[in-house]
Amino acid sequence: MKSIPSVPSESRRRIEVCPGQTIALGPKAESPVEVFSTPSLILLLELAAKDLLAPHLEAEEDSVGVHVELKHAAPTPRGGWVEATARLVAVQGRQFDFELVAVDAAGEIGRGSHRRAVVSLSKFKDALARRTGPQAERLIASPPMVPATGTILGGVTGGVARLTLNRPASLNAIDRSLTADLESWLDYLEHPACAVRLVVLAGAGRAYCAGEDIKEHAALDAEASIALANRRGQICRRLALLPQPVIAQVHGPCFGGGLMLALAADLVVASHSATFGLPEVKLGWPPAYTLDAVVARVGRNGARRLALLAETWTAAEARELGLVDRVVADNQLRSEAERAVGDFLRLPARALAETKRLLADLGPAGSSGDLARTLDAYSRCRRQPEAAAGMKAFLEGRDR
Ligand SMILES: CC(C)(COP(=O)(O)OP(=O)(O)OC[C@H]1O[C@@H](n2cnc3c(N)ncnc32)[C@H](O)[C@@H]1OP(=O)(O)O)[C@@H](O)C(=O)NCCC(=O)NCCS
Known part of the structure; x- marks a missing residue:
């Protein structure tokens, strides 16, 4: 130990x-x-x-x-x-x-x-x-089934899982179905016999992901919202700890929980049109999880500007401040992500997995203590009337 x-x-x-x-x-x-x-x-x-x-x-x-x-x-x-x-x-x-x-x-x-x-x-x-002889080997070695999911379009080819968040009418906001679908994919990717070597996460339509589904939250009581936020924190943590490298291919809005999903990746490639923010305070609560992943990339000052001042950053600003790794023209986003796929596939999977683990051990994004503390702060705010007022303002299209 x-x-x-x-x-x-x-x-x-x-x-x-x-x-x-x-x-x-x-x-x-x-x-x-x-x-x-x-x-x-x-x-x-x-x-x-x-x-x-x-x-x-x-x-x-x-x-x-x-x-x-x-x-x-x-x-x-x-x-x-x-x-x-x-x-x-x-x-x-x-x-x-x-x-x-x-x-x-x-x-x-x-x-x-x-x-x-x-x-x-x-x-x-x-x-x-x-203890169990060859049977155990067989059980461990049987490969998992690729999940069939509705809010994630996914396929595995050549050892690469390409997952596309697919709720374009809501800018891929994370609702309960998308949460369950992300969990299914993580169960699959974490399986010891999963043959996937690399994961690419992208968004359908004109956004990567606009964060938690505020419309759904507005229809839930605070306790159900908090339980959901906790599951999403676990998702980001599990994504960050996958043995396979993860590439986030970001275009359009990337906000709130969507930004946390991007920052759980090992490489964030964005297009010029991408915009980034943590506007949760406007809704009446702090980011509910993995704020430490933001700090890890842009330091306390950058995290302050995003989470406290609710600034929106362009892709160029995000690149300059270290929030994302690469920024390319909109029409080159896919080819840049594919280039990164090729680069990763040329490297030995085991060395990549061990290096990821070492980096995570240096100070894992979304470690259990951080997740619990962040969720506590979110819970205290989510139960207040200001949260209801913040969501109502969003639903009425005010202050976006
Ligand atoms: C991302 C954003 C700046 C994009 O603005 P835009 O390009 O003008 O797009 P719109 O605001 O019209 O959004 C398009 C649709 O997606 C919906 N949508 C966007 N973000 C959403 C979210 N987080 N939850 C639910 N629905 C959302 C909008 O309500 C709208 O639906 P409608 O056409 O039925 O009204 C803006 O949608 C926004 O501020 N979203 C909320 C971001 C946020 O606070 N995330 C943190 C949540 S905890």
């Missing part, structure tokens, strides 16, 4: 309860009661504990759960939110003990304890192979 986390310290994860995480109770013919399932609660709590250890691990290590005890005391409906807190209370060598607490909008729903052990991945893989 690189370091030992301090005791006590804690990590949090918040989710919106989605269909795959529920259990239906009651006769199928009648409308069933659908609630957050106990295995999903255990997974959420386990991931919160795993997050806390992750920044302290070497590249060849990970943590595994070895014990969990949980009282799941109250139900949460589908569509509600659940927040899990894992509090590190004791360390014995490479074993870590956590206290677990989960709450939803109505109060505490679960409490328990959990132990995790830090393992060497190579030794763990050997132990797995010894």
